[in-house]
Amino acid sequence: MARFEEVGPRSPIIESTRVDLVHPRARLGVTIRAIVAIVIVAIMLFPVVWLALTTIKTRPDAVAVPPKFIPYFPDGLLSDWCMVPQLNKDGTPKLDKNGQPVLKERAECFDVTLEGIVGLFFERRTLTPAQQKQYMESPEFGWADRILLKRGLVITGPSDFVNRFRNSLIIAGTSTVLAVAFGLLAAYAFSRWDIKGKPDFLFFILSTRMLPPVVVTIPIFLMYRQLGIYDTHIGMILLYTVFNLSLSVWLLKGFLDEIPKEYEEAALVDGYSRMQAFRKVVLPQAATGIAATTVFCLIFAWNEYAFSLMLTSDVARTMPPAIASTQGAGGLEWAIIATASMLFLIPVVVITFALRQHLLRGVTFGAIRQ
Amino acid sequence: MATIELRQVEKKFGQLHAVKPMDLTIHSGEFVVLLGPSGCGKTTTLRMISGLEAVTGGHIYLDGRDVTWLHPSERDIAFVFQFFALYPHMTVLDNIRFPLQAQRVPRAEAEKRVSEIVKMLQIEHLLHLRPGSLSGGDRQRVALARALVRRPAAFLMDEPLGALDADLRESMRAEIKRLHITNNATTVYVTHDQLEAMALGDRIVVMSAAEIQQVGSPSEVYYKPANLFVARFIGSPGMNLINGRYADGIVYLPGDNRYAVPESWRAPLAQSLKDGEVIIGFRPESARITENGALSARVYSSDMHGAFNMIHLALGDETNIVNVRVDRWVTYALDTPVRFDIDPEGVRFFDPRSEKALRRGGAQ
Numbered sequence: 001m002a003r004f005e006e007v008g009p010r011s012p013i014i015e016s017t018r019v020d021l022v023h024p025r026a027r028l029g030v031t032i033r034a035i036v037a038i039v040i041v042a043i044m045l046f047p048v049v050w051l052a053l054t055t056i057k058t059r060p061d062a063v064a065v066p067p068k069f070i071p072y073f074p075d076g077l078l079s080d081w082c083m084v085p086q087l088n089k090d091g092t093p094k095l096d097k098n099g100q101p102v103l104k105e106r107a108e109c110f111d112v113t114l115e116g117i118v119g120l121f122f123e124r125r126t127l128t129p130a131q132q133k134q135y136m137e138s139p140e141f142g143w144a145d146r147i148l149l150k151r152g153l154v155i156t157g158p159s160d161f162v163n164r165f166r167n168s169l170i171i172a173g174t175s176t177v178l179a180v181a182f183g184l185l186a187a188y189a190f191s192r193w194d195i196k197g198k199p200d201f202l203f204f205i206l207s208t209r210m211l212p213p214v215v216v217t218i219p220i221f222l223m224y225r226q227l228g229i230y231d232t233h234i235g236m237i238l239l240y241t242v243f244n245l246s247l248s249v250w251l252l253k254g255f256l257d258e259i260p261k262e263y264e265e266a267a268l269v270d271g272y273s274r275m276q277a278f279r280k281v282v283l284p285q286a287a288t289g290i291a292a293t294t295v296f297c298l299i300f301a302w303n304e305y306a307f308s309l310m311l312t313s314d315v316a317r318t319m320p321p322a323i324a325s326t327q328g329a330g331g332l333e334w335a336i337i338a339t340a341s342m343l344f345l346i347p348v349v350v351i352t353f354a355l356r357q358h359l360l361r362g363v364t365f366g367a368i369r370q
Numbered sequence: 371m372a373t374i375e376l377r378q379v380e381k382k383f384g385q386l387h388a389v390k391p392m393d394l395t396i397h398s399g400e401f402v403v404l405l406g407p408s409g410c411g412k413t414t415t416l417r418m419i420s421g422l423e424a425v426t427g428g429h430i431y432l433d434g435r436d437v438t439w440l441h442p443s444e445r446d447i448a449f450v451f452q453f454f455a456l457y458p459h460m461t462v463l464d465n466i467r468f469p470l471q472a473q474r475v476p477r478a479e480a481e482k483r484v485s486e487i488v489k490m491l492q493i494e495h496l497l498h499l500r501p502g503s504l505s506g507g508d509r510q511r512v513a514l515a516r517a518l519v520r521r522p523a524a525f526l527m528d529e530p531l532g533a534l535d536a537d538l539r540e541s542m543r544a545e546i547k548r549l550h551i552t553n554n555a556t557t558v559y560v561t562h563d564q565l566e567a568m569a570l571g572d573r574i575v576v577m578s579a580a581e582i583q584q585v586g587s588p589s590e591v592y593y594k595p596a597n598l599f600v601a602r603f604i605g606s607p608g609m610n611l612i613n614g615r616y617a618d619g620i621v622y623l624p625g626d627n628r629y630a631v632p633e634s635w636r637a638p639l640a641q642s643l644k645d646g647e648v649i650i651g652f653r654p655e656s657a658r659i660t661e662n663g664a665l666s667a668r669v670y671s672s673d674m675h676g677a678f679n680m681i682h683l684a685l686g687d688e689t690n691i692v693n694v695r696v697d698r699w700v701t702y703a704l705d706t707p708v709r710f711d712i713d714p715e716g717v718r719f720f721d722p723r724s725e726k727a728l729r730r731g732g733a734q
Contacts, residue, residue, distance in 0.1 A: 260453070260455070262451045262453060262455035263455050263457060265422050265442075265449070265451070265455070266449065266451060266457070266516075267457075267468070268421075268422065268441070268442040268443055269420055269421075269422070269442045269443070269445075269448060269449040269526075270443070270448075270468055270469035270472055270516070270520070271443040271469055271472030271473055271520075272443055272472050273441070273443060276472075280468075281457055284459040285458065285459060
């Protein structure tokens with residue numbers, strides 16, 4: 001016995017030894033599944049990668065056919081591969097006057113430019129060729145100006161992108177916090193007490209989601225104009241909070257129903273008030289549900305397009321309609337749209353990553369014997 | 371420690387009584403067990419005392435103070451739940467400290483009390499674990515520690531051993547008994563297990579159909595059941611109950627048996643029975659199989675219980691089965707005719723109409 005204890009495993013054995021898992025055929029299955037998973041991930045990630053590449057393309061490269069997907073940096077990775085000698089008609093390399101071979105870019109490669117990124121943050125105006133030449137020689141322009149000058153554009157002032165982005169953060173963030181906070185209180189009441197007409201109330205709350213939002217935009221537009229909250233942060237926060245409440249009440253009720261009421265009762269007889277018991281005992285255990293609800297509400301408020309388009313014009317305009325209506329000088333500025341979209345992705349990705357621990361963890365496991 | 375008084379306390383759900391108006395006094399330092407089948411209202415009664423459930427009528431006094439409408443946190447009572455209800459997101463130490471934090475006990479004092487309790491229950495080695503990783507018995511010890519650390523006026527326990535395995539239940543039972551004796555705390559304990567009730571209770575309150583059936587010491591409840599329900603419910607198997615007819619000091623029983631009623635019972639029987647219909651009751655250990663016993667029966671079946679054998683006798687036809695406890699070496703072939711006697715001290719009589727036990731005047 002003593003010897004067995006000495007040689008016994010010191011840490012839990014994590015790898016399974018089940019026959020159906022370690023059999024060669026099962027291992028082949030695992031490999032196939034892994035390959036399928038990688039392929040799916042590649043397909044899912046492709047649009048994001050394409051978006052990222054588009055941010056550093058010039059306008060002609062962004063819409064080039066066949067598509068260009070290898071960024072060319074002078075003296076960078078793949079720069080030798082991208083530049084190939086130009087050939088004469090007889091197949092010999094074409095030489096310049098110094099006897100060096102003349103190089104040309106492969107069709108798959110594109111020149112990296114920052115004009116999309118700079119263009120996003122500044123308003124631009126088109127120059128005449130004469131002005132362009134004159135400005136290029138002027139020393140008073142900085143690096144950002146020079147990037148656009150090459151395109152024949154001049155910076156006239158900051159764009160409203162930062163403002164729109166800030167609006168999105170304020171409106172989506174505040175409405176999410178409010179929707180989850182109110183939803184939590186309502187869901188707790190629905191979960192714990194016999195309220196008269198509870199099924200009807202719950203159905204009523206859910207029914208606000210049954211109409212497509214577009215149907216109610218015109219009445220809401222008229223109401224907002226009358227109330228003087230058209231194109232205000234308050235108005236948009238109010239709207240998104242109300243819209244998200246139905247989702248958050250229903251989702252959180254499900255999570256709270258899972259938490260046995262004995263925990264709060266124990267806290268009550270331990271000398272805590274109902275609110276204290278809620279805060280100290282229920283909230284920590286509902287973390288999973290709160291995290292999941294937060295992510296859903298945030299994604300809705302962050303991506304919402306139709307209401308924002310109808311109910312805001314300038315002061316409270318959020319990112320989605322702003323991106324869609326990005327104007328270029330004579331054509332769509334794909335690089336600017338791509339850059340805005342990439343930046344637009346970041347907050348949701350960050351929040352989802354920050355909460356992923358809670359999304360995965362079942363906190364109440366094994367605490368009450370069932 | 372406190373006295374708990376219930377005065378006409380009732381609980382109605384709509385028109386349905388979960389607890390019919392009841393009076394009960396639980397004295398300071400007493401261990402009272404509420405015993406009954408599931409759905410009899412015993413847990414509801416306990417929850418009303420704790421304040422987790424509001425009464426729909428009557429008053430509850432704790433040490434003379436009317437606490438009927440006080441919040442659970444203001445009643446100074448501790449509650450031990452069937453499924454322990456340990457906070458899963460806190461360590462064992464935090465769980466035990468939690469009630470002290472509500473009372474704003476100074477830190478040094480709290481540490482002292484926690485370490486005392488932890489030592490008493492021998493759970494020092496668990497303090498930094500989460501409840502999820504504890505065994506059933508240890509969870510129960512932590513739950514008890516959380517209740518004890520507050521030094522409340524009374525303990526309420528709702529089937530605290532119900533979720534444990536059988537052997538663990540017995541040892542925890544002894545632990546709870548010992549805790550009660552050392553702390554001398556007023557305790558109300560709910561269970562449906564009559565063995566647990568017998569073992570733990572100073573007094574047992576037998577409940578059924580939302581009503582108190584009998585209040586008494588374990589031996590009173592066992593030997594002097596107040597009615598047919600208590601007679602059947604207490605003991606395993608319950609009391610033997612046979613329908614008969616009484617006339618002139620004789621009870622006529624099935625199978626042409628005549629039972630001569632002991633002298634002291636004749637007057638009460640003659641007085642209280644209108645038409646002579648009576649139910650005679652006795653415990654399996656109050657019957658004795660002897661060669662020249664007064665009653666005749668035949669062996670229906672028998673089974674072994676380890677320390678003793680239980681013989682099932684058919685009195686007349688097979689609808690009247692009597693359980694008789696015999697020594698473990700006594701066995702009979704099936705259908706053997708036997709004769710038995712009933713210990714005159716162990717016999718009880720019930721009125722079949724009111725289902726109540728008949729009582730002898732003066733000393734029963």
